[in-house]
Amino acid sequence: MESLGVSSSQNLQALSALLTQKEDSDEDCENVTSYARLGPGHIGPPPKQNKEVSTAYMKKNSKDIWSEEEVTEGSQYDDLADLRPQPEYEIILKQSVGTEDLFLGLNGKDPSSMCCEAMLVKIKLPETKATDVSLDVKEKFLDLRTPKYKLGLHLPHPTHTPGGKAQFFSVKEELEVTLPMKRPMDFLTMHM
Template structure:
């Protein structure tokens, strides 16, 4: 079977689709253009506006101590305690360690952002050696930036290297070794990036 040039042109017109006047380089699909307005958050952010009821409930909280003159939140934060340097009582020996919750995901898969550094630690543990003291005689006061310990034999005013959450912190007394272990839950500004 022979083809002449006019037959080949007719065959090409049959195979050609409408609007195909350009070269084969233009056949590549064009990428869609995205702008900043096209990027949307997957989660909705809810903003809670304080109402009069909410603000009033803050001021009408029950006091923890019925004999207290003011709440602990009303006392201004002091950078350091002046009377600790003039106090004749001994300063106890103490040791600061950091602790983090490590799971198998952190060890084997290494999917999280945790590192062995102190920036990835959730808890600061302070061990205080209080020889000759009883648990009943120890008075421990903790704020976000300061730990204050008073007892008949010892006095410690310790500014904390990181802000702590006093509500979720705790202390344990070991009577056999006379050691008070204070576990402070750290509350730092960029913890959401580390955990």
């Protein structure tokens, strides 16, 4: 197998000679232009010599590994060793609509999610009793535990947890959690 009159053994010897050369050889560096010596570390502005730390990332206690702001809500419930399956669930956004909204459009509500006031989370829990359910709801996280199932759900919108309610339907083997949503810009969107 020859390529352009050069045998494969000559190719191997040439490759071997290239690989055995010293990388830091001074005589090779003399023939190379200054641009060829630049590497990926030379891209961008030069690094600052004095190390200034911004106050946003300063730790309050030197023994802390991270601050509380860096940890996402609900991650304390993540247990990778717990092998219980996640139950089926569905998130439904709800809004209160009256006849004045439906027929006359007086309140300016539309079918979009911006006009929804509450969030309904339906969780199917087969072979589970209401007394077996442990439910903890935070502003943006729902944690449900039963002997057979585990659900850690990050909610799509912030909620008012004190105004929420949960109801277990034993015939359907389903838990329904209704949570009113926090809408910080409601005073702009609903009153225009």
